[in-house]
Amino acid sequence: xxxxxxxxxxxxxxxxxxxxxxxxxxxxxxxxxxxxxxxxxxxxxxxxxxxxxxxxxxxxxxxxxxxxxxxxxxxxxxxxxxxxxxxxxxxxxxxxxxxxxxxxxxxxxxxxxxxxxxxxxxxxxxxxxxxxxxxxxxxxxxxxxxxxxxxxxxxxxxxxxxxxxxxxxxxxxxxxxxxxxxxxxxxxxxxxxxxxxxxxxxxxxxxxxxxxxxxxxxxxxxxxxxxxxxxxxxxxxxxxxxxxxxxxxx
Amino acid sequence: xxxxxxxxxxxxxxxxxxxxxxxxxxxxxxxxxxxxxxxxxxxxxxxxxxxxxxxxxxxxxxxxxxxxxxxxxxxxxxxxxxxxxxxxxxxxxxxxxxxxxxxxxxxxxxxxxxxxxxxxxxxxxxxxxxxxxxxxxxxxxxxxxxxxxxxxxxxxxxxxxxxxx
Numbered sequence: 513x514x515x516x517x518x519x520x521x522x523x524x525x526x527x528x529x530x531x532x533x534x535x536x537x538x539x540x541x542x543x544x545x546x547x548x549x550x551x552x553x554x555x556x557x558x559x560x561x562x563x564x565x566x567x568x569x570x571x572x573x574x575x576x577x578x579x580x581x582x583x584x585x586x587x588x589x590x591x592x593x594x595x596x597x598x599x600x601x602x603x604x605x606x607x608x609x610x611x612x613x614x615x616x617x618x619x620x621x622x623x624x625x626x627x628x629x630x631x632x633x634x635x636x637x638x639x640x641x642x643x644x645x646x647x648x649x650x651x652x653x654x655x656x657x658x659x660x661x662x663x664x665x666x667x668x669x670x671x672x673x674x675x676x677x678x679x680x681x682x683x684x685x686x687x688x689x690x691x692x693x694x695x696x697x698x699x700x701x702x703x704x705x706x707x708x709x710x711x712x713x714x715x716x717x718x719x720x721x722x723x724x725x726x727x728x729x730x731x732x733x734x735x736x737x738x739x740x741x742x743x744x745x746x747x748x749x750x751x752x753x754x755x756x757x758x759x760x761x762x
Numbered sequence: 763x764x765x766x767x768x769x770x771x772x773x774x775x776x777x778x779x780x781x782x783x784x785x786x787x788x789x790x791x792x793x794x795x796x797x798x799x800x801x802x803x804x805x806x807x808x809x810x811x812x813x814x815x816x817x818x819x820x821x822x823x824x825x826x827x828x829x830x831x832x833x834x835x836x837x838x839x840x841x842x843x844x845x846x847x848x849x850x851x852x853x854x855x856x857x858x859x860x861x862x863x864x865x866x867x868x869x870x871x872x873x874x875x876x877x878x879x880x881x882x883x884x885x886x887x888x889x890x891x892x893x894x895x896x897x898x899x900x901x902x903x904x905x906x907x908x909x910x911x912x913x914x915x916x917x918x919x920x921x922x923x924x925x926x927x
Contacts, residue, residue: 549901550902555816558816564815631846636845639815639845640815642848649902
């Protein structure tokens with residue numbers, strides 16, 4: 513069960529690290545200064561949360577593991593993040609929609625983890641939820657602003673949600689490592705998170721005048737380490753310094 | 763040898779001289795991140811709480827603490843990063859709030875203040891320059907993770923508001 517717990521922690525950490533890395537690509541390219549700063553601030557929070565999780569995973573793994581070896585020195589198949597977070601930034605609307613769909617998950621998931629029987633996970637969740645509540649408010653506002661905005665912004669948001677929808681199902685499909693620790697009250701019931709997520713997402717999309725996608729087909733794989741073609745490129749950039757100059761320290 | 767004589771009040775005094783690296787006008791004690799100072803048989807133990815989990819000051823603060831203590835020849839120090847219960851802006855001292863305001867950052871509302879429950883854009887946020895409440899939210903995210911950007915509609919100055927957390 514310990515191995516499954518470690519995998520679960522890595523799954524949560526990788527979600528945050530990879531989305532943090534994606535958002536960081538906007539640094540210096542945001543549509544206006546304030547939003548450039550907003551996205552990079554969100555990245556900081558996500559990477560900070562990932563650090564707490566990697567530190568905990570490293571402690572459980574023992575041996576030579578550190579937060580850095582876990583973040584920088586694993587191979588693609590060892591990363592357990594959902595496919596949603598590795599999707600390319602696209603236009604600003606695509607990035608905002610990806611953020612919103614993930615924030616809603618992250619929020620309800622941390623909310624449930626606050627009462628996890630694993631006290632360290634519960635502490636990380638209680639710390640992180642304050643930050644994620646703020647992210648969710650920010651991304652929800654932007655979905656409404658752009659969806660209920662101009663004809664062009666609305667069209668872009670509709671195509672963003674339609675493109676990303678197929679990557680949302682995976683967040684709620686339990687893997688073997690989640691099923692293994694759920695009984696002990698460590699990880700939450702994903703069915704329950706799904707209904708809360710759906711309710712929130714519908715509420716915001718309706719307000720944004722964006723039709724809620726109805727396509728039932730969902731892509732999966734990320735949580736088991738099977739990633740899209742984008743993942744290798746992300747890791748190339750993310751791991752470049754540690755791979756080129758092994759053990760380099762700031 | 764001298765370390766056996768340290769009392770925690772003196773340590774707190776030293777820590778009060780350590781500024782927050784991003785908002786140097788207040789000390790880490792004013793910021794409420796020093797959670798425990800205890801002299802044990804193995805040496806001095808200090809618990810610090812992060813404000814935001816990804817705050818870049820996170821790795822700098824323990825270095826500053828060690829430096830400040832080293833100046834007083836205290837070197838046997840164990841610093842722990844404690845996340846539970848999570849840090850809150852309610853832990854910023856009254857003096858800290860006043861210093862923030864004097865520096866040009868509107869301090870956070872206390873969580874007991876009904877204002878803190880309102881959405882950011884509906885809250886009475888007072889301009890630290892002219893004292894007007896006629897202010898406008900520019901961006902939810904400011905120059906550091908803990909702040910939001912505002913502008914005063916009377917004196918027109920932009921300013922930061924320290925978010926309730």
